Amino acid sequence: xxxxxxxxxxxxxxxxxxxxxxxxxxxxxxxxxxxxxxxxxxxxxxxxxxxxxxxxxxxxxxxxxxxxxxxxxxxxxxxxxxxxxxxxxxxxxxxxxxxxxxxxxxxxxxxxxxxxxxxxxxxxxxxxxxxxxxxxxxxxxxxxxxxxxxxxxxxxxxxxxxxxxxxxxxxxxxxxxxxxxxxxxxxxxxxxxxxxxxxxxxxxxxxxxxxxxxxxxx
Amino acid sequence: xxxxxxxxxxxxxxxxxxxxxxxxxxxxxxxxxxxxxxxxxxxxxxxxxxxxxxxxxxxxxxxxxxxxxxxxxxxxxxxxxxxxxxxxxxxxxxxxxxxxxxxxxxxxxxxxxxxxxxxxxxxxxxxxxxxxxxxxxxxxxxxxxxxxxxxxxxxxxxxxxxxxxxxxxxxxxxxxxxxxxxxxxxxxxxxxxxxxxxxxxxxxxxxxxxxxxxxxxx
Numbered sequence: 161x162x163x164x165x166x167x168x169x170x171x172x173x174x175x176x177x178x179x180x181x182x183x184x185x186x187x188x189x190x191x192x193x194x195x196x197x198x199x200x201x202x203x204x205x206x207x208x209x210x211x212x213x214x215x216x217x218x219x220x221x222x223x224x225x226x227x228x229x230x231x232x233x234x235x236x237x238x239x240x241x242x243x244x245x246x247x248x249x250x251x252x253x254x255x256x257x258x259x260x261x262x263x264x265x266x267x268x269x270x271x272x273x274x275x276x277x278x279x280x281x282x283x284x285x286x287x288x289x290x291x292x293x294x295x296x297x298x299x300x301x302x303x304x305x306x307x308x309x310x311x312x313x314x315x316x317x318x319x320x321x322x323x324x325x326x327x328x329x330x331x332x333x334x335x336x337x338x339x340x341x342x343x344x345x346x347x348x349x350x351x352x353x354x355x356x357x358x359x360x361x362x363x364x365x366x367x368x369x370x371x372x373x374x375x376x377x378x
Numbered sequence: 379x380x381x382x383x384x385x386x387x388x389x390x391x392x393x394x395x396x397x398x399x400x401x402x403x404x405x406x407x408x409x410x411x412x413x414x415x416x417x418x419x420x421x422x423x424x425x426x427x428x429x430x431x432x433x434x435x436x437x438x439x440x441x442x443x444x445x446x447x448x449x450x451x452x453x454x455x456x457x458x459x460x461x462x463x464x465x466x467x468x469x470x471x472x473x474x475x476x477x478x479x480x481x482x483x484x485x486x487x488x489x490x491x492x493x494x495x496x497x498x499x500x501x502x503x504x505x506x507x508x509x510x511x512x513x514x515x516x517x518x519x520x521x522x523x524x525x526x527x528x529x530x531x532x533x534x535x536x537x538x539x540x541x542x543x544x545x546x547x548x549x550x551x552x553x554x555x556x557x558x559x560x561x562x563x564x565x566x567x568x569x570x571x572x573x574x575x576x577x578x579x580x581x582x583x584x585x586x587x588x589x590x591x592x593x594x595x596x
Binding site: 224254268270297 | 524
């Protein structure tokens with residue numbers, strides 16, 4: 161089987177991507193600790209998900225992001241706002257060029273591991289807030305990977321035209337253990353139920369008509 | 379003055395870029411420790427060069443590169459080969475997608491610091507060996523920065539069409555303290571004089587007709 165690197169946060173999109181990819185590639189999953197409030201919970205989820213999917217798992221720490229970058233998603237930043245994901249207040253949770261940094265590292269790992277493919281779970285709902293989820297960004301960073309490596313490493317984003325609801329439907333088919341995934345920006349023991357990702361998560365299960373196994377505080 | 383981030387290794391190309399940029403921007407220089415054999419010497423040089431150029435200086439450590447990536451440039455890799463920079467043996471010193479990773483981090487820093495420009499000292503002589511010095515790579519990663527940030531951060535590479543000889547001539551004009559710069563891949567107290575970068579460095583001074591202040595072992 162061909163090798164691939166999967167970027168795995170531990171949330172439901174990347175968990176679904178992991179299980180999708182494990183059917184097609186010999187997968188090494190990579191998780192980044194960049195100092196967000198929810199990184200610790202994400203890591204625990206990511207490690208367990210990789211084990212269940214039969215994939216290798218690599219954790220990469222990027223402490224300089226929390227030290228130097230500006231974002232309310234970080235431990236060094238302010239409070240995470242409540243409300244819908246598309247609200248402008250959620251802009252304070254953007255970590256500058258985070259996805260560019262993570263994908264670049266994944267490309268370097270891929271070249272080192274002799275994998276031609278980096279898999280990434282960007283989806284149609286991400287575009288509104290995050291400049292580094294836009295199709296234009298993804299096209300450019302993928303081109304940089306192709307040009308900047310001997311192997312011509314490519315970023316593949318199979319969910320780019322899907323909505324989160326469709327990812328829940330696909331994950332359900334693939335028997336992804338959704339109850340193990342973690343995505344709340346506040347990083348508490350339970351999902352808060354009110355931050356942007358929690359609101360989006362709830363909505364996706366509701367629209368998909370799939371039972372949401374998540375225990376929310378609110 | 380507008381702000382800019384300058385990627386500064388401590389070698390003569392990036393030192394010249396630093397002094398060139400300091401006349402045009404309020405500069406924060408960023409140096410990366412990714413576990414190469416010569417990173418320690420480079421850092422000392424970079425710190426002192428930034429001080430002399432009146433620029434801020436940030437050191438970012440990326441220990442995962444030495445731990446996980448394959449390259450003879452790294453402390454975890456094999457011996458650095460001798461010979462000319464363009465020889466195929468030098469390929470073993472390529473660190474997979476290193477420049478993609480460094481530039482992505484610089485783009486994120488720029489967005490955090492409200493700087494629209496990242497300056498990078500790639501030059502015409504780099505293209506032969508390093509896929510992540512090719513103009514196609516640079517165009518793509520710059521496009522990724524523009525698309526993937528709110529500010530539309532751009533990578534500017536003023537030396538891209540210059541040969542190292544021309545950089546020495548420009549640095550001489552700008553009174554860059556070449557004697558403080560460090561580039562030897564072997565990381566010894568003196569430049570070895572026989573590795574790819576040392577051979578290239580010597581040649582550049584000779585072709586420029588400028589006295590080379592470097593003390594070489596060989």
